Structure formats: C-alpha cells, structure tokens
Amino acid sequence: MYIRVTEIPGGGLDVFASRGRASIPRILEGMNPAPLTVCRLVAADLLLSVDSGDILAEGSFEAEGESPCDRCSEPVSVRFGKAFHTVLSPQGQGPKGTGPIELHADDLDVGYYDGKGVEVNDIFWEQVALDIPVKVVCSESCLGVCPACGANRNREACSCESHAAPGPFDVLKNLKGKKE
Ligand SMILES: [Zn+2]
C-alpha cells in the first residue's frame, strides 16, 4: 500500500482507519521471515504525519508465526509485536535539526524515503524484521534431539548414552584419578 506525501493531511493519516484493515494479514506477504517458517500480522496501526518534509510514522503491530524449536525442530507458535516511532527523511537529506546519533539516543528509528511517498508494507517489514525471535524453544525443558540416532528425546528415551564414547570430561576425570 503506497501512500503519497500529498495524501497525508495536516492532522496526520490514520492509515488503516481510512483505508480499511483488510490488507493487514497480507502486509508481510513476500517477506522472508527466517528463521520463522511463516509470519503474518494479526493487528497493525499506523499514523503518518508530515513535519517539514520528514514523514513521521508512529505505529504498532502484533505478528504471529511459526518457528522450528532450536533444540528439537518441532514447530512452535510464536507471537510478538511492539510499538515503533520512525522518522523518514527525504533521501539524501539528514533529518532536520538534530543529527541521527542524537535521535538514536531517544530510541527513535531514522530512515529515508524517496521524497514522494512511502510503502506501508516496507515500514512494517522493517519493524517486524528487527523483532523476529531468533531462538525459539518449544519448552525451556526441551530435551532436544539425540545427536547419535536423531530421536526426539522429549518423546522417546533412546539408549545411545550408554554406548557413547567417553567425552573429554570423562578422559580428564580418568587422568585425575590416576594421579591421585
Ligand atoms: Zn523442542
């Protein structure tokens, strides 16, 4: 959904209130949400306003997706979201007044636009990409997969441990035992 600067009124544009919310579940279509396998927005809000040529984008989103468990690879549902506040300056010009470093100190994102308008999907892609959970586990107590036989240890107890070759710590223990 492309919004031209000239379409943004003085009081700001509530994008989804004026254009409808039907597009929200499709905003992330085409995005690679890795390491998630799927990801879509379930809620989104965006208020665009113009200040001396800069576009201010204030919004929030809630996304849901699926990720393989980092330990056992079983699919896990994830839900995440946040509020954001971004200043988009016309390409090639710095934000007016304060420098980008000062703006960052206020926890404000700074970006650019082509001077004509903004693609709403891109604004959300960027915010979602920054927030995608990178390590998801199905449970803090997930036992993972046996490296020897590939069995999911949450579901079956394999007997690999008893046949495993001694690890480096066992060797150290033996050496210590011999010295004492
Ligand atoms: Zn797991």
Ligand SMILES: [Zn+2]
């Ligand atoms: Zn095993």
